Amino acid sequence: MIDGILTEQNNLNTAEIDLQSAYEIARLINQEDKKVALAVETQLQSIGTAIESIAQSFLNGGRMAYFGAGTSGRLGVLDASECWPTFGVARDMVCGFVAGGNRALRRSVEAAEDNQEAALADLKAFEPKSGDVVVAISASGNPVYTLTVLQKAKEIGCVTIGVTCNPVAKFNAFADIVICVPVGAEVLTGSSRMKAGTAQKMVLNMLSTGAMIRIGKTYKNYMIDVRLKNKKLMQRGCRIVAEVCKITPEQAAVYLKKSGKSVKLACVMASKKCSRKEAEQLLADAGGILRKVIG
Numbered sequence: 001m002i003d004g005i006l007t008e009q010n011n012l013n014t015a016e017i018d019l020q021s022a023y024e025i026a027r028l029i030n031q032e033d034k035k036v037a038l039a040v041e042t043q044l045q046s047i048g049t050a051i052e053s054i055a056q057s058f059l060n061g062g063r064m065a066y067f068g069a070g071t072s073g074r075l076g077v078l079d080a081s082e083c084w085p086t087f088g089v090a091r092d093m094v095c096g097f098v099a100g101g102n103r104a105l106r107r108s109v110e111a112a113e114d115n116q117e118a119a120l121a122d123l124k125a126f127e128p129k130s131g132d133v134v135v136a137i138s139a140s141g142n143p144v145y146t147l148t149v150l151q152k153a154k155e156i157g158c159v160t161i162g163v164t165c166n167p168v169a170k171f172n173a174f175a176d177i178v179i180c181v182p183v184g185a186e187v188l189t190g191s192s193r194m195k196a197g198t199a200q201k202m203v204l205n206m207l208s209t210g211a212m213i214r215i216g217k218t219y220k221n222y223m224i225d226v227r228l229k230n231k232k233l234m235q236r237g238c239r240i241v242a243e244v245c246k247i248t249p250e251q252a253a254v255y256l257k258k259s260g261k262s263v264k265l266a267c268v269m270a271s272k273k274c275s276r277k278e279a280e281q282l283l284a285d286a287g288g289i290l291r292k293v294i295g
Helices: 022-041 044-059 070-087 110-114 116-126 144-156 170-174 195-214 231-245 249-259 263-272 276-285 290-294
Strands: 064-068 094-098 133-137 159-164 177-180
Touching: 022 044, 022 195, 044 064, 044 133, 044 159, 044 177, 044 195, 064 070, 064 116, 064 144, 064 195, 070 094, 070 133, 070 195, 094 116, 110 144, 116 144, 133 144, 133 195, 144 159, 144 170, 159 170, 159 195, 231 249, 231 263, 249 263, 249 276, 263 276, 263 290, 276 290
Parallel strands: 064 094, 064 133, 133 159, 159 177
Antiparallel strands: none
16 A cells, blocks of 8 residues: 555455456446445535535635646546536636646646646636635645645635545645545555546535535526526526426526526516516625525
8 A cells, every 4th residue: 555545455355356257347346336425425524614615705706726636637627617507607716727737638647746836837827816715636635736736725825625535645734624535445456536536526516516506506406507508408498497487488488588598587587577687686686596586
């Protein structure tokens, strides 16, 4: 085991995996994957604390950025890229940075995780301010890239969060909130793109989605601020307006057109039988929270 890192342990359950049939390989991987959600469950208190901290930052005009190397960095970029279309936020409100830059999204740039200068350059590109949120993601929590980012972000006054699978991660020293998911040994020794990667994806889903819910970017469990950028999303928008306002899809389509393709405005217009301008004022008075307007 490397430096006491749990994900570098040898997994006795899969020690003979190279002798197994394709079905048995799938079964063994599935058995290990079943443990991930239970491991994430042990961190719900820390995840909840992180969600609230992120939400408060957003409400105060703050932003969030993910930083990681390899699989961890790619997962951060993935989560960040989904926030703009899903929740209708500004493109730079949630950002993602991977060690090695855009090239590392498609090809492995292994030495990048040890590059302190690149870490500082990426953090500078984010332009962090006191009160912003910086999330470092790493199975081991030890790469120089993530250590450098968290340490500098903490000096600036950012809220710092570490997402790892290693209880003794070095970056814990610079994280205000540590989310350590104990997934244990991987199916293939040290292949942290597997259980560790799955755990990180689950945690990031919770952080971004939870924070967006807390700031009113949903109504019930509907993506009320979704950007209607294609045919599928237009259909989804019609369905949301129809279900929320108890009207037909045809009526919903009319309100969506009048609202400028805003699901939230369309819901207010349909519920309150008002104009777009009146709906905009009602939402502004309610801080953009649909619940406060239509109940």
